[in-house]
Amino acid sequence: MPVKGWIEVDDMHCKGCALCVSACPQDVIALNMDRLTPKGYHPAHLIDEGCTGCAVCAIICPDAAITVFREVPVHSKKAPESA
Amino acid sequence: MTAPAKPEVKVVFQRPESFTDLTTHYCPGCTHGVAHRLIAEVIDEMGLREKTIGVAPVGCSVFAYKYFNMDFVEAPHGRAPAMATGIKRVLPQNTVFTYQGDGDLASIGMAEIMHAAARGENITVIFINNAIYGMTGGQMAPTTLPGMTTTSSPFGRDVELTGFPIRMSEMLATMDGTGYIVRRSLHDVKNIRKAKKALFMAFETQERGLGFSMVELLSSCPTNWKIDPSKSLEFIAERMVPVFPLDDFKVNPELTKKRA
Numbered sequence: 001m002p003v004k005g006w007i008e009v010d011d012m013h014c015k016g017c018a019l020c021v022s023a024c025p026q027d028v029i030a031l032n033m034d035r036l037t038p039k040g041y042h043p044a045h046l047i048d049e050g051c052t053g054c055a056v057c058a059i060i061c062p063d064a065a066i067t068v069f070r071e072v073p074v075h076s077k078k079a080p081e082s083a
Numbered sequence: 084m085t086a087p088a089k090p091e092v093k094v095v096f097q098r099p100e101s102f103t104d105l106t107t108h109y110c111p112g113c114t115h116g117v118a119h120r121l122i123a124e125v126i127d128e129m130g131l132r133e134k135t136i137g138v139a140p141v142g143c144s145v146f147a148y149k150y151f152n153m154d155f156v157e158a159p160h161g162r163a164p165a166m167a168t169g170i171k172r173v174l175p176q177n178t179v180f181t182y183q184g185d186g187d188l189a190s191i192g193m194a195e196i197m198h199a200a201a202r203g204e205n206i207t208v209i210f211i212n213n214a215i216y217g218m219t220g221g222q223m224a225p226t227t228l229p230g231m232t233t234t235s236s237p238f239g240r241d242v243e244l245t246g247f248p249i250r251m252s253e254m255l256a257t258m259d260g261t262g263y264i265v266r267r268s269l270h271d272v273k274n275i276r277k278a279k280k281a282l283f284m285a286f287e288t289q290e291r292g293l294g295f296s297m298v299e300l301l302s303s304c305p306t307n308w309k310i311d312p313s314k315s316l317e318f319i320a321e322r323m324v325p326v327f328p329l330d331d332f333k334v335n336p337e338l339t340k341k342r343a
Contacts, residue, residue: 004090005095010098012104012106013106015110015111015112016111017111017112017305017312018112018311018312018313019112019312019313019316022313023271023272039106041111053093053095054095055095055096056272058095058096059096059272059275059276060117060271060272060275061116061117062107062109062111062112062113062114062115062116062117062120063106063107063109063116064098064099064102064116064120066096067094067096067097067098068094068095068096068097069092069093069094069095070092070093070095071090071091071092071093072090072091072092072093073090074089074090074091
């Protein structure tokens with residue numbers, strides 16, 4: 001089963017520069033053209049299943065607007081990494 | 084049979100603690116934000132926040148003190164290394180770093196940076212090189228590439244008239260007082276990770292008292308280069324890296340000894 005992850009984009013910080021859109025290896029991020037942030041930018045959002053929580057979008061994000069989550073299966077043999 | 088256990092949720096990435104909640108004033112896609120975040124992460128991970136004093140420059144990053152959740156002072160244009168020298172000499176137990184752009188460091192602040200390095204001051208300098216004056220509206224900087232169009236060189240930088248770009252890292256590496264001088268880039272994820280490691284080493288140099296350390300980071304300026312954010316990252320890779328090669332110009336052997 002593929003690893004399941006997701007991102008949360010902070011509207012206060014996202015400036016719609018779209019660097020995460022081009023960086024995402026799964027191509028599941030796009031700018032939300034139906035919505036504007038309080039600063040007037042179209043924020044990035046997840047558009048599809050398939051996010052693995054690799055955090056590439058968060059590393060390229062110049063505004064630290066993205067928080068990345070990942071599901072860790074409890075029966076995994078690998079010891080969970082420390083946070 | 085029991086129901087399958089609910090998977091745990093792990094936070095893979097979040098805003099570093101050393102960041103305030105303020106949104107930066109940088110243009111969308113400007114890699115100043117990435118550089119800020121890397122510094123905040125490194126300081127968090129090394130546990131230096133309580134004893135770090137940053138020195139903000141004049142330039143786009145003039146408000147850097149608002150975004151870092153630590154002590155900061157604002158220096159006059161180009162004089163951040165001089166100010167950092169004073170702070171470090173009075174408070175040698177504190178970690179002192181300056182954050183400077185290319186207009187600040189390589190132009191008006193040339194004397195201060197050269198002499199701080201020559202004296203071997205035990206400070207860390209983060210040098211953001213985006214080949215242009217960002218804050219004042221995109222004029223030619225000492226680091227502007229030959230042929231590059233700016234508002235003060237509208238037909239491209241003419242090397243016969245205005246000379247060649249200055250390579251700060253190479254120059255500073257010739258000084259005996261320096262401990263760690265490297266150049267990294269912020270144009271993709273791989274290079275951002277390398278830049279973070281370099282910042283670790285730079286702060287480590289200071290913590291061990293091995294002399295002056297500087298990390299030069301090739302950055303983008305989508306607004307003044309007049310190209311979109313992802314194209315400006317390509318511009319760094321294609322145009323800037325050949326002129327400013329990414330390399331370790333000086334690494335004190337003490338640094339590699341213990342790590343190996």
